[in-house]
Amino acid sequence: MTIDSDADADRERLRELIDELAVVRGRVTLSSGREADYYIDLRRITLHHEASRLVGRVMLRMLDEAGIGCAAVGGLTMGADPVATAIMHAAGAEDRAVDAFVVRKAQKSYGMGRQVEGPSVEGRRVVVLEDTSTTGGSALTAVEGVRAAGGEVEAVAVLVDRDTGAAEHIRETAGVPYLYAYSKSDFGLE
Known part of the structure; x- marks a missing residue:
């Protein structure tokens, strides 16, 4: 089986699991x-x-195909957290270094006072x-937090638009850029 057919099989199996x-x-x-x-x-x-492994592989492949390189992935806690972890593990399986991070809705007023947790995103x-995503509000909150922490946002990516x-x-x-792996039409939703 070629890499492309593996990618196609991953994508179809994940679509089936989401639908089911x-x-x-x-x-x-x-x-x-x-x-x-x-x-x-x-x-x-x-x-x-099963699905979480597929999420990582499908999302990582989508970023690669779009030519979006990155050193870290993450977003507003909690919906983005397992997606970021899945991508981090999929990248690791290919000996690629991609970190995950978590963005809080607001900066902490105690401890280190961070809004973005995990390995630094600065630079x-x-x-x-x-x-x-429905309105994009959560992603925009995360973009703002990441930029305030010095990160360079290359794109916003969602599993289902x-x-x-x-x-x-x-x-x-x-x-x-805004990327998505699936749209609602992939599940017969209109």
């Missing part, structure tokens, strides 16, 4: 306050024994992550 385990149909209120006819509970994926090229304006909002506000 994470897509919940029915009226819900999202963290953005908006209502939707479905919910994609990606923690059922990013914390799943490093990083990618801000989200598991899914809801196609509700986050991409445009992030590109316009943060001035960086």
